[in-house]
Amino acid sequence: MLVTMKQLLDRASKENYAVAAPNVDNEMNARACIEAAEDAQAPLILDVAYVANPDIFMFGRILREMAIQSSVPVAINLDHGASLQQVQAAIQAGFTAVMMDRSSCPDEKNIDDVSQVVELAHMVGVSVEAELGHVGMANNYDVDRNAALTSPSAAADYIAATHVDCLAVAIGTAHGAYPRGHVPYLDFERLAEIKKATGGFPLVLHGSSGTDDESLRKACAMGINKVNVSNDLCKAVVAQIKDGDFEGNKAYGVYDQIILALKTKLTKLIGIYGSTGKAWAPSVAGLPRAIR
Numbered sequence: 001m002l003v004t005m006k007q008l009l010d011r012a013s014k015e016n017y018a019v020a021a022p023n024v025d026n027e028m029n030a031r032a033c034i035e036a037a038e039d040a041q042a043p044l045i046l047d048v049a050y051v052a053n054p055d056i057f058m059f060g061r062i063l064r065e066m067a068i069q070s071s072v073p074v075a076i077n078l079d080h081g082a083s084l085q086q087v088q089a090a091i092q093a094g095f096t097a098v099m100m101d102r103s104s105c106p107d108e109k110n111i112d113d114v115s116q117v118v119e120l121a122h123m124v125g126v127s128v129e130a131e132l133g134h135v136g137m138a139n140n141y142d143v144d145r146n147a148a149l150t151s152p153s154a155a156a157d158y159i160a161a162t163h164v165d166c167l168a169v170a171i172g173t174a175h176g177a178y179p180r181g182h183v184p185y186l187d188f189e190r191l192a193e194i195k196k197a198t199g200g201f202p203l204v205l206h207g208s209s210g211t212d213d214e215s216l217r218k219a220c221a222m223g224i225n226k227v228n229v230s231n232d233l234c235k236a237v238v239a240q241i242k243d244g245d246f247e248g249n250k251a252y253g254v255y256d257q258i259i260l261a262l263k264t265k266l267t268k269l270i271g272i273y274g275s276t277g278k279a280w281a282p283s284v285a286g287l288p289r290a291i292r
């Protein structure tokens with residue numbers, strides 16, 4: 001079932017769990033992620049970076065068809081959109097959500113640019129994600145971690161000014177792989193304050209890879225409603241391949257092993273996020289005209 005991200009996250013925020021948002025860039029890993037969600041009877045968001053696939057329009061059609069045929073609700077989201085042109089392309093490709101990332105800009109420009117995208121996207125029933133504060137890079141964690149954590153009061157003002165549908169917040173995670181010996185530590189007090197200040201608004205965690213299971217479980221129970229994940233899924237695939245026996249004709253099984261690793265890891269994460277069994281069947285009447 002193809003749905004908007006707002007439909008998924010409003011429900012997740014109300015019921016206090018998070019929806020998995022794996023990054024996908026081809027039919028194989030997208031299909032594996034959808035199968036994992038179906039096995040867990042969980043909603044799913046497919047995050048797609050603009051440059052992840054050579055043809056965003058063809059890929060969008062593939063993802064839409066897979067989502068439509070899925071037995072669980074699936075949204076398709078442009079991850080870290082960097083320009084209005086990228087956002088427009090994603091909408092034209094059939095995505096049901098877009099992120100306009102202006103987190104590295106001054107707040108005024110962040111608000112102006114995101115508001116423009118919200119006006120455009122909402123006209124055609126597409127959800128919008130944005131980021132306030134800035135989630136940095138794991139390989140520079142000692143500097144990036146505290147450089148731009150999200151202010152609770154600023155988050156409330158930002159939501160009111162832009163009318164976004166969900167907000168990515170900086171509470172101590174970072175993108176990518178951490179240097180050996182480094183582990184992220186989350187500011188749970190800040191998370192609680194943001195959730196309270198925003199009136200229970202749907203919040204997003206970027207850079208979840210490398211965070212321990214208990215911290216992720218706690219963050220989702222405290223108000224995170226969408227968890228982006230990529231590096232941990234890639235690592236699971238690499239580990240599966242390294243441990244496999246691919247001598248001779250067994251090499252033909254490499255793709256089966258990739259799918260197995262993705263499904264196993266994502267199914268575990270879905271359980272940690274609290275969304276196992278949370279799939280639901282939206283009525284056609286409740287869907288935006290653009291995705292019926």
